[in-house]
Amino acid sequence: MKKNKVIILKDLPKFALNSACFTTADRPVKEPMLGEVLIKVKLISIDAANRAWLNGQTYRPAVSVGDIMPAYGIGEVVKSRSKNLNKGDLVSGELEWSEYTTKPASFLKKADGNYNLTDLLTYKGIAGLTAYHGLLNIAKIEPKETVLVSTAAGSVGIFACQIARILGCKVIGLSSSDEKCDWVEKNLGINKCINYKGENFSKTLKEICPEGIDVYFDNVGGNLLEQTLYRMRLKGRVVCCGVISQYDQDTTTSPKNIPGVIVTKRLKLEGFIVMDFQKENFKALEDLSKWFEAGQLKVFTEEYKGLDSAPLALINLLKGKNLGKTIIKI
Numbered sequence: 304m305k306k307n308k309v310i311i312l313k314d315l316p317k318f319a320l321n322s323a324c325f326t327t328a329d330r331p332v333k334e335p336m337l338g339e340v341l342i343k344v345k346l347i348s349i350d351a352a353n354r355a356w357l358n359g360q361t362y363r364p365a366v367s368v369g370d371i372m373p374a375y376g377i378g379e380v381v382k383s384r385s386k387n388l389n390k391g392d393l394v395s396g397e398l399e400w401s402e403y404t405t406k407p408a409s410f411l412k413k414a415d416g417n418y419n420l421t422d423l424l425t426y427k428g429i430a431g432l433t434a435y436h437g438l439l440n441i442a443k444i445e446p447k448e449t450v451l452v453s454t455a456a457g458s459v460g461i462f463a464c465q466i467a468r469i470l471g472c473k474v475i476g477l478s479s480s481d482e483k484c485d486w487v488e489k490n491l492g493i494n495k496c497i498n499y500k501g502e503n504f505s506k507t508l509k510e511i512c513p514e515g516i517d518v519y520f521d522n523v524g525g526n527l528l529e530q531t532l533y534r535m536r537l538k539g540r541v542v543c544c545g546v547i548s549q550y551d552q553d554t555t556t557s558p559k560n561i562p563g564v565i566v567t568k569r570l571k572l573e574g575f576i577v578m579d580f581q582k583e584n585f586k587a588l589e590d591l592s593k594w595f596e597a598g599q600l601k602v603f604t605e606e607y608k609g610l611d612s613a614p615l616a617l618i619n620l621l622k623g624k625n626l627g628k629t630i631i632k633i
């Protein structure tokens with residue numbers, strides 16, 4: 304029987320994720336049962352959420368020790384026992400850190416039309432759709448509003464910054480170093496990117512947004528959320544997209560000014576998961592494709608080669624070493 308190289312969660316991280324948490328193994332390829340397909344994995348998406356899944360139940364069950372590490376990805380059907388998918392079809396969905404995986408066809412989305420595999424993990428994938436739905440369907444941004452985006456150099460952040468810019472907003476990004484901020488300003492064409500680890504961050508934010516912030520696209524939570532809430536305008540909206548400051552540690556740090564500042568500034572904080580907006584995806588993909596084809600929306604990727612690089616790619620993402628979307632090419 305054909306061997307399948309897989310990466311397994313060996314130990315739960317006690318603090319920051321490290322490569323000793325994972326181990327590589329050979330497992331037999333699982334033959335598909337009725338309704339299932341066997342997939343050759345081609346691209347693996349490395350996401351901040353992969354780390355959050357190790358901490359407990361989220362919008363999916365927690366990953367347990369001994370599990371093959373799950374991950375969103377793109378693959379090719381090599382054997383099908385489903386009438387809905389054929390050998391050779393390209394599919395996306397929750398796959399695994401493995402060379403092959405067997406999944407029910409109903410869990411997968413077939414890639415139709417003209418596509419480039421990377422597009423399906425970037426502007427046409429979770430990253431682009433999350434940014435789009437957060438800004439248009441949660442915050443409902445308007446031209447000329449001031450929009451602040453955290454993790455501006457990351458996979459969701461690069462699209463949130465660019466979409467807000469395309470829609471005529473004043474856009475301020477946040478990132479962890481002067482070098483990353485320079486990269487964001489040069490490549491995403493936004494008004495300003497601020498190093499949130501820099502001295503006098505709050506003062507700088509006030510100087511750059513004297514009018515206050517209408518919309519904060521929050522990917523971080525914790526202390527950074529606390530500081531930005533003070534700069535929100537009356538009736539401002541906060542898109543609660545993620546809490547990456549809390550994923551890779553054993554303690555949590557909640558903003559101390561919640562709910563006080565929400566009351567006094569009459570703020571609206573709303574969380575969402577990209578899957579909530581499946582019905583709006585057609586329009587979202589139309590807009591994202593139009594902007595991409597017009598050259599207004601750019602894709603930036605951090606690419607790794609080979610399954611073995613997956614743990615390092617996730618560790619590097621959590622350390623902020625990525626610019627754009629992190630992808631493993633198998």
Ligand SMILES: NC(=O)c1ccc[n+]([C@@H]2O[C@H](COP(=O)([O-])OP(=O)(O)OC[C@H]3O[C@@H](n4cnc5c(N)ncnc54)[C@H](OP(=O)(O)O)[C@@H]3O)[C@@H](O)[C@H]2O)c1
Pocket residue numbers: 349350351352429430433454455456457458459460477478479480483522523527543544545546547548549575576577578620621622623624625627628629
């Ligand atoms: N709601 C949804 O449906 C949905 C979907 C996808 C992603 N998300 C969320 O979007 C966020 C970004 O995820 P992603 O997969 O696109 O990753 P990413 O932005 O490509 O990479 C993560 C970035 O987070 C920043 N970061 C790491 N540790 C941090 C800390 N302690 N404090 C502040 N920033 C830190 C780093 O950027 P800097 O170096 O610039 O700090 C790093 O590059 C996550 O919170 C994720 O959960 C939500």
